[in-house]
Amino acid sequence: MKRQMRFFAIFAVFALVLAACGDGEGEATTTTEGAEATTTSEAMDDTTTSEAMDDTTTTEAMDFEAVKVCFVTDDAGVDDRSFNASGWAGVQDAVASGAAQPDPILLESASAEDYQPHVETCLAQGAEHIVTSGFKLADTTAAFAETNPDVQWTIIDFGSLGPNVTGLEYQTDEAAFAAGYLAAGVTQTGIVGTYGGVNIPTVSIFMDGFARGVAHYNEVNGASVQVLGWDPADPDAGVMTGVFDPADPIVTATCESMLDEGADIMLPVGGAINLPCGTAIQSRGIDGALVGVDADAVEAMPAEYMDLWLVTIEKGIQIQTQRSIEAHAAGEPSGGTSLVGNLENGAVGLSEYHAWEDRVSDELAAEVEQILEDIKSGAITWDKFVVGAG
Amino acid sequence: MTDQGTQSPPDERPPNGRSFDGVMDRIAGIGEPIRRALLLPTLALVLALVVGAFIIMVTDVDAWRRMGDEPLAALGDMLDGVWVAYRELFIGAFGSVRALSETLFTSTPLILAGLAVAVGFRAGLFNIGARGQIFVGGLFALWVGLHVDLPAILHIPVAVIAAMIGGGIWGGLAGLLKARTGAHEVITTIMLNFVAAFFTLWVLKTSVFQEEGSTIPKSAPILESARLPTIFGSQYRINIGIFIAIAAVFFVYWILFRSTIGFEFRAAGFSPSASLYAGMNVAFLYTAVMFLSGALSGLAGATQTLGLPPYTVTDNFAGNIGFDAIALALLGRSHPFGVLWSGLLFGALIAGGRVMQAAAGVTVDLVIVMQSLIVIFIAAPELVRAIFKVKAAEAEPTQVTTGWGA
Numbered sequence: 001m002k003r004q005m006r007f008f009a010i011f012a013v014f015a016l017v018l019a020a021c022g023d024g025e026g027e028a029t030t031t032t033e034g035a036e037a038t039t040t041s042e043a044m045d046d047t048t049t050s051e052a053m054d055d056t057t058t059t060e061a062m063d064f065e066a067v068k069v070c071f072v073t074d075d076a077g078v079d080d081r082s083f084n085a086s087g088w089a090g091v092q093d094a095v096a097s098g099a100a101q102p103d104p105i106l107l108e109s110a111s112a113e114d115y116q117p118h119v120e121t122c123l124a125q126g127a128e129h130i131v132t133s134g135f136k137l138a139d140t141t142a143a144f145a146e147t148n149p150d151v152q153w154t155i156i157d158f159g160s161l162g163p164n165v166t167g168l169e170y171q172t173d174e175a176a177f178a179a180g181y182l183a184a185g186v187t188q189t190g191i192v193g194t195y196g197g198v199n200i201p202t203v204s205i206f207m208d209g210f211a212r213g214v215a216h217y218n219e220v221n222g223a224s225v226q227v228l229g230w231d232p233a234d235p236d237a238g239v240m241t242g243v244f245d246p247a248d249p250i251v252t253a254t255c256e257s258m259l260d261e262g263a264d265i266m267l268p269v270g271g272a273i274n275l276p277c278g279t280a281i282q283s284r285g286i287d288g289a290l291v292g293v294d295a296d297a298v299e300a301m302p303a304e305y306m307d308l309w310l311v312t313i314e315k316g317i318q319i320q321t322q323r324s325i326e327a328h329a330a331g332e333p334s335g336g337t338s339l340v341g342n343l344e345n346g347a348v349g350l351s352e353y354h355a356w357e358d359r360v361s362d363e364l365a366a367e368v369e370q371i372l373e374d375i376k377s378g379a380i381t382w383d384k385f386v387v388g389a390g
Numbered sequence: 391m392t393d394q395g396t397q398s399p400p401d402e403r404p405p406n407g408r409s410f411d412g413v414m415d416r417i418a419g420i421g422e423p424i425r426r427a428l429l430l431p432t433l434a435l436v437l438a439l440v441v442g443a444f445i446i447m448v449t450d451v452d453a454w455r456r457m458g459d460e461p462l463a464a465l466g467d468m469l470d471g472v473w474v475a476y477r478e479l480f481i482g483a484f485g486s487v488r489a490l491s492e493t494l495f496t497s498t499p500l501i502l503a504g505l506a507v508a509v510g511f512r513a514g515l516f517n518i519g520a521r522g523q524i525f526v527g528g529l530f531a532l533w534v535g536l537h538v539d540l541p542a543i544l545h546i547p548v549a550v551i552a553a554m555i556g557g558g559i560w561g562g563l564a565g566l567l568k569a570r571t572g573a574h575e576v577i578t579t580i581m582l583n584f585v586a587a588f589f590t591l592w593v594l595k596t597s598v599f600q601e602e603g604s605t606i607p608k609s610a611p612i613l614e615s616a617r618l619p620t621i622f623g624s625q626y627r628i629n630i631g632i633f634i635a636i637a638a639v640f641f642v643y644w645i646l647f648r649s650t651i652g653f654e655f656r657a658a659g660f661s662p663s664a665s666l667y668a669g670m671n672v673a674f675l676y677t678a679v680m681f682l683s684g685a686l687s688g689l690a691g692a693t694q695t696l697g698l699p700p701y702t703v704t705d706n707f708a709g710n711i712g713f714d715a716i717a718l719a720l721l722g723r724s725h726p727f728g729v730l731w732s733g734l735l736f737g738a739l740i741a742g743g744r745v746m747q748a749a750a751g752v753t754v755d756l757v758i759v760m761q762s763l764i765v766i767f768i769a770a771p772e773l774v775r776a777i778f779k780v781k782a783a784e785a786e787p788t789q790v791t792t793g794w795g796a
Contacts, residue, residue, distance in 0.1 A: 075706055075709070106747075107744070110754060110758075111706065112704055112706065114744060118748075135608070139608075139702050140699075143700055200607060
């Protein structure tokens with residue numbers, strides 16, 4: 001008895017201590033969350049209003065009939081700092097704009113076994129709009145979209161799968177091309193590198209555009225900047241880590257082998273697999289940089305890498321997810337079509353230069369701007385990746 | 391690891407033991423041995439639930455915000471959060487036909503892979519390679535499922551046997567390396583996991599498995615005749631894989647405790663040198679036991695490629711099964727029936743965790759934390775004994791292997 005009493009006493013003390021600490025933590029969390037909220041809304045203003053969104057959101061914001069949204073990640077989980085994270089952020093933006101009901105459901109998958117039960121859970125919870133994230137969910141989405149025609153679906157990084165499914169796809173090589181030109185313009189060693197997670201179109205499209213942008217720089221300026229890791233003529237030989245897990249030693253090894261060969265500007269494509277490369281650049285004291293992908297890395301990635309980001313090739317998963325839900329809430333669902341993001345509609349683009357602002361010469365910055373314009377207008381074009389291949 | 395307190399409880403008779411009472415007791419779950427075998431895991435589960443509740447409370451951010459103003463209401467919120475989470479966990483695991491189907495479906499590969507690890511433990515081998523063996527076995531089954539045209543009555547057995555051969559070769563390779571060169575199976579099986587995982591990634595992008603015209607690493611849909619038939623109709627995922635798993639439990643029980651080779655496996659687990667002295671071919675035993683272990687993992691691979699709707703296969707079909715299997719084998723004390731129970735427990739936790747995530751907003755990671763806690767408590771019987779004041783004899787430590795040098 002005595003012993004049990006002691007156990008409970010310890011338990012109680014522990015609880016009190018934790019309560020005390022936790023209180024502080026609670027406040028701390030509140031503040032940071034507040035701060036984050038401000039940053040995101042700023043970022044949103046930046047991209048949304050300045051680019052393509054002003055025509056739709058602001059005017060129709062009042063007419064939404066909020067829908068119940070359910071979001072299913074693939075096996076990378078919602079903390080992947082990549083498409084799952086961006087898609088979920090888009091759902092939250094839709095909540096903020098009144099298109100989605102508060103408290104959308106988030107279902108994280110740990111393996112392929114989870115996809116079907118998660119989608120079934122969404123349906124059982126009465127979701128009206130289900131967002132599935134990534135090609136791994138394509139077959140499950142197709143099957144359940146067919147048997148649930150009244151539900152609207154959005155699938156990220158895949159084409160439309162039926163009359164009630166909106167596909168979100170991205171011509172990211174357009175922006176990657178400009179980033180390649182920029183990287184070739186700032187490299188001091190004359191060598192830039194790129195590697196991907198897995199050789200799938202949504203990854204290699206970045207690497208392909210990037211390599212072509214470097215080649216374009218060489219052509220225009222008579223330079224001979226070299227690209228490691230990707231050759232548009234031989235896409236099967238692209239350098240891939242095979243994993244999206246930044247903790248896997250192969251990721252660091254892949255980056256370091258390129259640094260060994262003299263690369264100073266690196267474009268690693270796939271979630272957070274660029275972070276180990278940032279660590280390698282820092283620990284070697286290389287005066288180099290990383291090119292980010294998806295969401296502006298300065299916002300999305302940890303602060304210790306802040307000085308490393310030359311630019312981010314932005315892929316507007318967040319904004320397109322929001323748009324798809326908003327279209328549904330406005331009574332005109334976009335199901336049956338693929339929303340292809342590109343430079344023209346602002347769902348693909350380059351971020352600001354942030355820490356590298358001062359190191360990109362005005363001429364180079366102007367050339368990059370011009371290239372972006374030329375790609376939009378079609379003055380510069382090439383054999384682009386076909387998006388929508390299932 | 392030490393040798394003390396390991397190995398056969400007194401009721402386990404040598405291979406030629408005639409009485410079936412022990413078996414019946416285990417099956418009926420009424421005998422003293424089974425009570426003792428279940429006591430520690432049950433206590434560990436209770437402790438894990440307590441700690442899990444604590445974690446749910448501590449991570450309830452909204453409640454902490456209220457803590458300053460109305461501490462009692464905030465505490466009430468936290469307790470309510472725990473109640474809702476555990477209620478949903480239970481409902482998700484057992485609360486409906488769908489829940490039961492999901493629990494059994496999720497348990498199936500866990501039981502099979504858990505048996506694989508348990509067989510290794512019994513022979514003193516630490517098979518970390520279930521993951522790789524699941525990949526290779528699964529790919530063998532997938533190949534048969536895609537390219538061999540047979541009626542279902544033949545197609546499924548052929549695909550399943552192919553999976554056992556594939557997994558068996560992958561496991562047997564590690565056994566052979568140990569037998570011939572002394573390479574430690576922990577190292578070789580971990581490395582073979584990487585080889586298998588990357589091979590899977592690559593091979594799914596080749597025309598052998600890929601759908602024509604596709605550019606993503608995903609297989610074509612397997613032929614209807616190779617899909618494991620569902621038991622309660624296509625709206626429930628539970629399929630005949632669970633029968634394969636249960637049959638495997640009895641088969642492994644028979645091999646380990648009723649056959650001569652199983653006796654030799656366990657003898658080699660006790661002491662390789664004594665077994666050698668007794669005239670056993672230890673090199674052969676290592677290879678054979680790793681082949682058997684790999685074949686069981688391969689079966690788990692088959693249930694993942696032949697039994698998982700929508701019947702197309704993407705790269706990571708082994709998921710966490712290979713590692714959960716190690717925890718399972720420990721929890722089940724490397725006994726086939728123990729593995730069956732712990733496989734069902736883990737399956738219930740995972741299936742219930744999916745529902746808990748949706749309905750209670752508790753992250754699915756909590757389930758992984760709880761699984762880990764259960765295993766930690768199992769591995770630290772002194773702790774459990776101290777807390778619950780259980781007699782030493784009843785909470786004896788779990789057998790693992792005879793050591794790293796074995």
